[in-house]
Every structure is written in C-alpha cells, then in structure tokens.
Amino acid sequence: MSAQPSLRMLDWALLVLLSVLWGGSFFFSKVALADWPPFTVVLVRVALAALALGLYLRARGRRLPTAAPVWRAFFVMGLLNNILPFSLLFWGQTQIASGLASILNATTPVFAILVTKALAPETEITANRLAGVALGLAGVAVLMGGDALSSTGFAVLPMLACLGATLSYGAAGFYGQRFQAMGIAPATGAFGQLAASSLLMIPVVCLSDRPWTLPLPGPASLAALVALALLSTALAYVIYFRSLSVIGQLNTSMVTLMIPGSAILLGSLVLGERLSANHYAGLALIALGLLAIDGRLWRRLRRR
Template identity: 45%
Template sequence: MRARDWLLLTFLSILWGCSFFLVAVSLRGGIAPLTLVLLRVALGAMVLVPAVLALGHRMPATTAGWLLFVVQAFLNNVLPFSLIFFGQTMAASSLAAVMNATTPLFGLLVARFVGGEPLTANRAIGVLFGITGVAILVGPEIAGANMGTLLGMGCFLGAALCYGFSAQWMKRLRQVPPIVSAASQLTCSTVMMLPIALAVDRFWTLPAPSLPIVAAVVSLALFSTALAYIVFFRISASAGPQNVMLVTLLVPVSATALGVILLDEALTVHQVLGALVIALGLVVVDGRLIARLPALRTR
C-alpha cells in the first residue's frame, strides 16, 4: 500500500478503536444492543445520504445496484454489529477489539475457499500463525471463563467471520464512489434493522438515556460510522478489500487503551501475546517485509 493508504488506515483504526469504547458506554447507559445497532446505522445514513446528493453523486438507481448493498449491509453491519454489541454485554470491549484482529485471517480463508484465490506458502504459514494467536488469546479465557464470557467470545469470532465474507463481497463495489458505498450500505442496514429493533427491543418502552449516553451514541454514529466508512471504502478502492481489513490489527491499540484507562478493564499478558502472534501472521501473509530482509542485512 502507499503511504497515504497507511495514514488513512491508521486514522480509521482510531475511529473504530473508539467505537468499542463508545459501544460499551452506551450499553452501560441502558441502550439495548439491537437499538444501538439501529441508531448507529440510521444516524450515519442520515448524515451521508444528504452529503451524497450535495456533492453531486447519485444513490443506486437499479434494483440490482441496491441488492449489492443489501448483501454488503448484512455482512458488514447488521449481523456483525449485532453480534459484537451482544458480545459486549457479556465480555470486555478490549477483548472484543483484540478478537476482532482475526478478521484478516478469516478474509484469507474465505478468499481461498469461496473466492477460489490461491493460498500461497506465505499465506498458509500466516494463517497458521493466526490460528496459534487465536489459541493463545482465547485459551486462558476459556479455561477460567463463565458461560457469558464464552458466548461473548463466540459472538466476536462470528463477527470477524462476517467481515471476512464482506471483504470478498466488497470486490464488487470497487468502482462505486466511497461516500456512495458508505451511504448505500448504511441505508440498507437501517431498513433491515428497524423492524428487528422494533420487534425485539421495543425501545419505546425503555427509559430515556442521559445526555452523556446520547453524546456517546451520536459520536458512535457520526465519527465511528459515517466518517469511518467513507475512509474505509476509500482505502478499499485504492488498496483492495484484503488490505483494508488489516485495520483490525491496529484497532485493538486504541480500543484496549480506552477500555483499560476509562472503563477499568483488565489487560492480560495472553491478550497482548495473542495479538502479537496474529500480527506476525499477517506480516508473513503480506510478505513485503520478509522480502526486504535480505536487502536490509547487506546494508
């Protein structure tokens, strides 16, 4: 990737790292998980759709065009957001962020077995490192975890798998302007989430949230969703869906820091070690640093 892509990837990791903290604050403030998903995507869509029109772009004009985003919305918003938010009611936000770092590994496996892409030697070795990292990450948690934490961890891994499938599907959207992709995806997500939240959460019966909780929800929608998805689709168009998924390696840094400092969550040695092994696996998958090692040794 180019230097600008890496800068955008770092910026995106901060936006999404903050999202785990904002979700935890919102859930602790009494917002039901599915209602929070609805608010996140709906408020984001309310910002982006007018922006698309103001900038002279057009939303999809055909049924086929919208169906592309219906699938993308389900794989990238509706199902993974719901899984992560439910998971965060049972497990720490820092654990959610660290386990989300398995996304690129799921992306590689989906690309191989669904997309038919070849699994090269460095990719195969990288996947093995990734599996080892996940084992280090979740092993001690499983040993001492209650059923709630185990269910939360299962939700986080399920969300990462969803993102792996969405990366494969997103290849169909590379010619669409990033802001149009973001607005269309969030619009479809809103349409799908509204009846679900109405039926399950019955959010009109819940007590009104306090102003700090409202601020957390609005920040989640505007910065960690609307702005983040513009950046996300911009990187995807420039560097490819598999590369943009590398953001999940950087997300745990900011998410864990916020969870530990502001939410009094524990940071364990095996979480750090597992994340490092997963990162090593992705360095092997990328291959560029390893290819440069002989040249660096001769200097």
Template identity: 40%
Template sequence: MDGLAWLMLIVLALLWGLSFPFAHIALRGLPVLTLVALRVLLATVTLWAVVALMRLQVPDSRAAWASLLGMGVLNNVIPFSLIVWGQTEIAAGLAAVLIGTTPLFTAFVAGALLPDERITVPRLTGILFGMAGVVVIVGPGVLGDLGHSLWAQCAVLGAALSYSFSSVFARRLRRFSMHPVVLSAGQTLASSAILVPAALIVDRPFGLPMPGADVWLAVLAFAVLGTAVAYILYFAIIARAGATNTMLVTVLNPVFALISGALLLGEAVTLRQVGGLALIALGLSVVDGRLWRPLGAAVARQAEGTRG
C-alpha cells in the first residue's frame, strides 16, 4: 500500500460512506425500486461512456453475459434493493456499519464453498468477533419490536451476505479476462435490465409527484459518485494493491457514513454503534492477520529465547 493507494482507498471509503445519506435524502421523494433502478441506470450510462472513451473490448459470448447477469443480481440487484429498503426504517450510519460485516460473511462463504479458502481457527475467531459486533449494534431493545427495525437491520445484513456470494461468484469472471471497467459496466447494464422494468411495474413512477432538486442531486451523486466512480476506484485499488488491502475500505466506510449521517442528517452516533464497529474492525484484523503477525513473531522469538 503506497501513498497513492491509501489516498484512493480513503476517497473510495468517503464515496461509499456518503452513499448512505445520499440514499436517505433520495428516499424522501422516491420509492425504493425506483431509486435503485435510477442508481444502476445512471451508473450504467456513465460506465459505458468510459468504456467508449477508453475503447475497451466488450465481451461477445453468451457465457460472459450470463456471468455478468449473475454478478449483477448478486452484487447490485439484491444488495442495493435490501440496503435502500432497510434505510426506510433505520439510520444511514447504522446501515453502513452493518454492511461493514461483508468481509466476515465473505470469509465464511468462501471457506464453505472454495477449497483454497478453508476456515482456519484465526478466521473463525475473527468471524465470531465480527458477529459479536453485529449483536452489540443491533442490541436487545429491538427484540420487543420484531416487525420494525429488526427486519430492516436483517435486510441490510442480507445485503452483506449477498455481497459475499458475489465476491465468490466473481471468480467465474476471471476466465473472460475482462477489463475492470467493462466488468462494472456489464454488471450494471444487466442489473438495469432487471430493475428498470420492475420499478415501472411496481412503483409506476411516472404517476408520482415530481421530487425536489435535493432528491435529484442526491440520486445523481448516489449513482455517479457512489456507484460508477466508486467501482472504477475499487478495481483500480485491487490492481494496484491487491484485493486484501482493498478490503480495508469496509472498515473506513462506516466511519465516513456515521460522520456524514451526523452532519447531513442529524443522526445520533451512539456508543453502542461505535463499540460494535470496533468489534467488527477487530474481527476483520484477525481474519486478515497482518496486524497480528509482528506480535506472533515476537512471541515466537521470546519462546525460542526462553528455551535457549
């Protein structure tokens, strides 16, 4: 991770953190499916413009487009819809903190499905720390209101689980050797093909009152900055610093979301949320292992010295 990679990572975390309050503002004037459809549609237009400007090769096989469709469902259609629906009931900052569990779900799903990603004791320990963080954030108070905020929080956790399956499914796309921007554009196009008709049928948006300028600005920022530009940055960081380093964005993302939610929406940041986020960050550090290797090496050296 050089200086430029860290800068890109921080910008990406800022864009994804701001996406949660942007969605909250947009929901004031738009229903869930319409907002999600606009997000992927505007992102698709932006990304395909980049593909055209860069003159990138577009996949021409049915197998490639079938895989892009599967990626679009797991990485866009399901999680985007669940997150936005969840935000109709819970605060933007809380939704971002819950999405921070994605790498923990990924470690579990990959360990169960991929032979080279088996769950080890450190990885299981990290997953348990992260799940403890989720329990702290959700808190016992919601158990008295099972039909309200608990289901919204479960929806956001379901989005995190869908993201984890998409990261495993992404391995299918390696054989097509697509440019990251083409991959992003392809999956958002496939998502648009599903979400736009669904929004037209379910929400019938043309019969709704015209939203205000603040809603349209939030939608534009949500789609272009929080989706199209964010995807380009995300894959650029993977190419520069690797997927493991890029996973650090999931720790920074909720921090920016909590701060922006407090500043833009007046949301309260509770001690329970901060404590739960700390447990999730601890779990991620254990799953990743790099922060703990110097300590393990020091303990090993001390043990050797004692034996000597």
C-alpha cells in the first residue's frame, strides 16, 4: 500500500501560507460579489490569474506544453479545480454567510480521503490521519461558533452547493497528481488549468451574465478581484501544485482545515477584530488535528 509522505518544516510553512491566501479568498470574493454575479467573478478570477502566470512563465523563458494529452489534462483540472468549485462556492456565498461556506469547505480532506480510497484502494489511510481530520473539523466548528449560522439560516441548496465544491476539490487533488508524472512544473500546471478554465467560462458568462451590460464595479470590488486573482489564485496555485507533487494529495488537502483559522487571524490582525475564547479553543483543536495528521509527535510518544 502506498503511504503519503511525511511533512518537513518547509512543507508546513507553505501549507500555512496557502491557508492564508485561500482564507483571504472568502473575504475577497464576498466583496467582489457585491457588484458582480458569481460566474463573472469566476471568469475574472481565472483570466487575470492566467494572464499573470503567463507573463511570469514568459519572463522566465519557459515554453508551454503543446501536446494534446497535456491540454486535455489542463481542461479536466480546470473543470474540477476551478469552474465547478468556484461557481458553487460563489453562488453559495450569495445565499449564506462566508463563515458557513468556509466551514463546509473544510470538509475537503474528508472527500479527498473518500475519493482516494475509491480510485486508489491501495492508498494507506492511517488511524492518526482519520483522528486528525476529526479533530480539525471539530476545531473548525468550535472556532466559528454559532456566528456562521446566524446570517441567513440553514439554506439547504447553498450548503449542498458548497459541499459539491469540496467533492470537486477532492477529485481535483487526486487527478492533479498526474502532472508530476507528465513532467509539468507547478507554475506551468497552474497556468494551464487557469487558461483552460478561462476558455471554458467565456461562453458561460456571455450567455448567463452578459457582462458588457453590467455597471463597472467600485474600487473596493476591483481591488478585491485583483487580490483574488493574483494572490488567492495565481500565487496560491503555484504553491498548491508544488505541494501536490512533493507531499501528495491527502497531505495537501489538510490545508482546508487551516483556512478558517487563517481568516479569523487575518481579521484580528488587519481589521482589529478581537478573538474570543471559542476562537482560541478552535485553533487549539485544529493544531492538535494537524499534529495527529503529521504523526511525528505520536510516533515519538509511542517510542517513549
């Protein structure tokens, strides 16, 4: 049976950075959705990010792959990792609080495990990993408290949409591991799937939103869109694909357990929001979950 690699300090540091970038995406998207509909926000997000990565690759003198199988993989990855989850999450956030959306998004490791076991039964899922997922999800629930449910109540369809997004992320993480075997560098893989997503979203947006009829967004929405594209998408995906190739899908998927905590800490540091007792308790449970997933502390305790 194949085992997931252990995480080094650099791997953990990149996962924490990724959680901050993706944690901020819930805030940025909420601001952008105030002026533009979900499909248009998805298109602008992936198109700007693809443009930024394309310029980066050109400046580095890297040639883009032209083989048909590679671009087929880009289109599948773009569908699973961008179009479906972004559209479902953004639509969900127009109906429910972003805090509740982030809680539902934190179930991605559960779906990643289910997808991996379904498609690769030989993959080893250890007891400490399962315990870590349980602790992490409990920490997310405690961290958010009841505030996340107070905005619009229990809207079933938006919550199912957010859960559908996490299932799509789980499938994307499994599928994306083949990029390493195909010899695709992280930045190239990120650009390819974002470019493919942009091409797929153009007809959807033209038919559904007719963006040329929409009013121009305000400065706050424009700034949020740029940050969403450049920080939470372009930079984040370079880190994401690097993590997939080095530490595997299941380890990488655990970043979703840290995203709500990162969002809370960013709100405290940047916006002056105060942390309450349940925030500290939730962060402690998430930390315990990550330690359990990593497994090194548990192994040391057993040896002693």
